[in-house]
Structure formats: C-alpha cells, structure tokens
Amino acid sequence: MTAVPESELVLVLPDGATRSVAPGTLPADVVRSIGERLLQAAVAVSVEGTVQDLMTPLRRGGAFRVLTERDPEGLSVLRHSAAHVLATAVRRLRPDAKIGFGPSIDDGFYYDFEVATPFTPDDLERFEAEMRKVAAEKLDFVRAEVAMPEARQRFADDPLKLERLDDFTDPNEIISTYTDGPFIDLCKGPHVPHTGRLKHFKLLHTAGAYWRGDEKRQMLQRIYGTAWFKKEELDQYLFRIEEAKKRDHRKLGRELDLMMFHPFSPGAAFWTERGTTLYNTLVDFVRERQRRDFAEIKTPLLYNKGLWETSGHWGKYRENMFLVLDAETGEHDISLKPMNCPSHYLMYLAKRHSYRELPMRYVTFDVLHRNELTGALSGLTRVRQFAQDDCHVFLREDQIASEVQFLMRFILDYYSAFGLTATLKFATRPETRIGDDAMWDRAEGALKAALEATGQSYALKPGDGAFYGPKIDFDVTDSLGRAWQLGTIQLDYAAPERFDLQYVGEDNADHRPVVIHRAVSGSFERFIAILIEHFAGAFPTWLAPEQVRVLPISEEQAPVAEAVVTRMLAAGIRAHLDARSETLKYRVAEGARTKIPYMCVIGRREAEADQVAVNTRGAGEGQRPAPVSVDEFISRVRAEIAARRLTPGAGLG
C-alpha cells in the first residue's frame, strides 16, 4: 500500500480494490477509470451507502459502488429525474407554471405546479408526449453549486423556489441547481446522467395538493407518474393496478351482494344478508378467541360532554364528534361516542379493584361514530360509522411485559388465521408528550423487552408514539403486497391520571394502574374491506356467507336436494338450494361467479345413492366432480370449517 495524502479520499470498490482521488473529483471520472462501458451503464453511485449522482463532486471516501439499472437504489434516482423531465415538459407547454417539489415516491414520482388554470386529462396526454420528446433529446443533467445571492437571482420569478431558499439557514449547506436543456431547478439531486435514460414511464393522474402540505396555503396542481428501467416492469406495474381495481372491495362488495351505500347516510355501510353473515362470523370469531381472557361489556352510545371534557377530547376533537341537541338545555352537549375508552374507564371506576384482578381486560364491539371530512370518506376503509374490537387492559406496571407479550401473540395468531402476515413497528416518545422521562424509560423499556422476547423483528419509528405512551403498530400485508396498519398496542399513563383510576395493592394502599389500548382488526368495516381484496371475494369456507349451494339437475331431484340442504343446515353449514328452472350450466356458472366454496350437484344417480357430485371452488372449469356420500361431505366440510382452513378442498378428498 502506498501512502495516501490525508487530503485524498479513499474509495473501496466492491472487489476490495481501492482508488484514491482528490476531494471534488466527479464520480463520473472514477467510473470512467474503471471502464468506459460501466460509465455508459451507470445510473448513479453509492458512497458508504449514500446514493449520489455522477456529477456531484465526491466529498468523502468509503465503500464505493456503481449503481446500474439492476440496482433497486437506482430506481428512485430515475424517478426523481422523471419528475424533472415532467417539469421540463410542463414548462415548455405552460411557461407560466411555477414549480414546487418533485420527488420520487413508491412506484413513481410527482411534481407540484402552481398554475392559473388547473390541468385537464388532455393536458396530461400532451405533457407525456412532450416528455417523450425531452427524453429523446438526451439532455444532460448539469449540476451547479451556487451561492445564495446567485440562487435568489436565478429563481427571482418563482416565489415557490424563493420560499424554499429561505430554508437554507446553514451557510455551509450547499445550494445546488440541476439543468436539463432550458429547465433549471433548485435541487440537491441525485439525477441520472441525461434525460435519455428515461424510457418507460406513464403519467397517471392529477390532483390538488397544498403547498408544503399546509391546508392554509394555496393549492398546487400535482401530477403523478410512474417510471421503470424495463418495459416489462412498467407493464407489470400497470397490470398490478388493474388487478387491484378488479379486487376493489367497493366493486366486489356490490357484485357479491355484501353491502351498499346510500347518499342519505354517507360513510355508513348497509350490510345485506350475506354481508351481515360475514360480519357476524368475524365478530363471533373474535368473541370465541376472547372468551376466556377478556370480559365483553356494552356501554352507552350517547354521553354528556362532561365525559369528553374529562378525557380531553372535547377541546380538540369536538368537531369530529356527532353532537346531539338536548331539547331541554337547547345545547349540543351530548355526543355519540367516537371511541370506547372513556366508557371503559367509567365501568372500571364503578367498583374498587384489587391487584388480584389485574390485568383486567374490557372489550366492546359497540357502534362508533366519527364525523370524518367528506373528502376523506372512502368505501369501507374510511367511514363515519364503524365498530372496533376495542379492548382496554387495566394492569399493574410490573405486568406490562407479560401483558404485551400476551396481546401480541393474540394479534399475530388472529392475522395468521386469514393467511395475513404482519410487520411490527415500535413507536417511541414523540416531541410533544406527557409524563416525565423516567416514565417513558420504563414504558419503552417494558414494551421493547416484551417485543424482543417474542423473537419478532420490528422496525423502529422514533417519535411516532402516542402522546401518552409508546406503542406497537401491526402492519398487515395482503395478497397484493399492500400494507395496512391494523392492530395496535398502546401504553397509556395519561388516562389513569385523568380519570383517577386506582386499585388496592397488596400493601392495602391505593395504586395507579396502567392502561393498554388494544385493537386487532382496527375496525371490522376496514378489516372486511381488506379481507375482500385479500381473498378477491373468494372467502375461506368458514367465512363465506354461503358455504354450499345444492343444485338438483331436474325437478325430479328437487325434493331430495331440499332434504340434503336441511341436513346441511342442521349440521351448521350455511347451505342454499338452487332449484330454479335454469340449465345446470347456467346455475354452475352463477355459483362460480358468486364464489361459493362448494356446489353440490344432485342428479338421478346421486339421488339414488344419497350422494352429491361436488364442485370445489378453485378447481377450475371443466373439473370432473367425484360423487361423495352426503354424510361424508357434511363431515368434511364441518371439519374444514372447524379448522378454519383457508381454501376449500373437502370435496377433492
């Protein structure tokens, strides 16, 4: 090894070789020294794990990796550049547009513009066509580092950029601009070498977005797009969007006759007979799991505002509560409950409790109302009326670890019953919080210890906890790979104070319990939406509103078929008869479309032998159903339901 002057940067290549270069050297030059062809393929480089582009001077040494189209880190660089290409195109066609921010995001990018008249779908097409021109021109992305006065001068005509420049308070911070052709933007990068690298992209839609995410500021016009290195990746992405649309619970919910909505009650579902069966089956499932260790209670739906003043909700969240006029006082000082917590505290307060009773777990499935903004409503995932599997645990501080472990096991087991897996997030003390540091140390320590005892991996979300305590969030991933935040375990030290909750300890003195808020499904409404999309409407037999449909081939078998249905109902199977005067073909097609797990056909042969010919969902068209004795079929389906198997298969036996 030759001695390297201290001022030199040492770059360690993946194969262990080193290069030493002067600070300020461009990565492009380093890559060229490795190979001209590598330079052609390079998208950006990674220095000590930080992605930077080829035209940003090197300021530090360390592990040096060249990123090509094969490296996923390169994708966000491409997308960010795509945003600049979009802005370049927009400025060509709409020179008056002021430019906001244009970052890369999951699956794509966006750019915000301030324009006098909003964009139309036609504009979007013209912008995309113009982007293709900009890409074809292969304009180099040129980086420049400028001093503040110069930067102000360059962006003098763009108030959005000038405001952005105000954020540069640290005089040592580098202000950089990127130029591609005539377009210049204040931007720290990184970017691909030139616009020609952008090949496979599509503009998706426009939307309004507040400047700097502040609803008090003006609304900008945001354009969303997606970009990929390979055409197949773009096609796959667009295909995935289409598939997701087919599974949309709002569409399937109507097609499968599960629920509906009506303008007279926005944000509240009407559950059909089938949907109600599904809903109740789900609630029964939770009930069964909670039978031993939880106490289900019901509390009132309406409360005087005094309760919300005590809980602290009246001041801050009143506008999200449905207030009811009290005819006697003439005031709106009654409200529908938006959550169950305070009512559980009142139940707890009604008696003196011994340390021996703890942990005590109250659970309630009551209807809750929250007056969500109209623009926030969306199908079953964001509603005004819903129910939670809402539990509050009252416990001693020394029980936190074991309780958290218990609840976590409960939640994860619950998800796995649906074939859903969850990732865990550990959220710690936020900026604004109550309680002293010692309390937070204890709470976070206990939560963390319990988390780690489970052996589950988790991500840390520092500062994302509730204001009253740390929490564990459960993000569930569905069959399309989408993540949904469902379950939560939250430690609460504030509520026991506000409500003056107590228990009598071993020492015969009063002590303050801790409260844990726990939800598993989040809300049943939202959970059902996720289940519909996760299963694409093809529910496991135990959840299916209609589990078996019995089809007599002709009128002759109708009485036998009806008797078979009766036997199935008696065995606890949700069976229906379809003896309509339609062809078997027609009835089978309809049953398949409705995603019934089993269709039992009864012809002359089956009727004589007390058998059914079973069509199993998922076996596909043209399946050759094997005859099974009615009793055998019933016992197999019962076993499948009892085991809550995810896919029907009893008939294939």
Added chain:
RNA sequence: GCUGACGUAGCUCAAUUGGCAGAGCACCUGAUUUGUAAUCAGGCGGUUGCGAGUUCGAUUCUCGCCGUCAGCUCCA
C-alpha cells in the same frame, strides 16, 4: 374542508354541433327439466343525482346543492 374528474334503468355502458333516451345482464311471465362455467321467446324497468337558469326545445350549456372517485389535509 380543499383541487380536479364524474353522476343516464338494479348493474355495466351507449345516445352527431342542444332535437322523440337505447343495449346487454339482472328482474317478471311463458316454454324448456336440463349431467357441469350464461337455453329460447316475450315483458317490466327512466322527472338522465336534486334544484334553479339560458333556450322554441337541455342527458347535452351555466350556476348552486348532494353524492362518488383520485389526491391533499385529517384519522383521537
């Protein structure tokens, strides 16, 4: 709440520049009694989301309201 788009039969969708609102499926009736992914025929079904305005005439143009969707903001 904000920005934009949209709202035609139960559902999915048509309807030249403003000129008699239509199809498929579903539903009803009849025929058919069917051996595995939509049998045939006939019929019912509409104050074109609601309310104003412009016009000889409005599904079509304008305004307001309601709702839905894509986002933004919010989600105790």
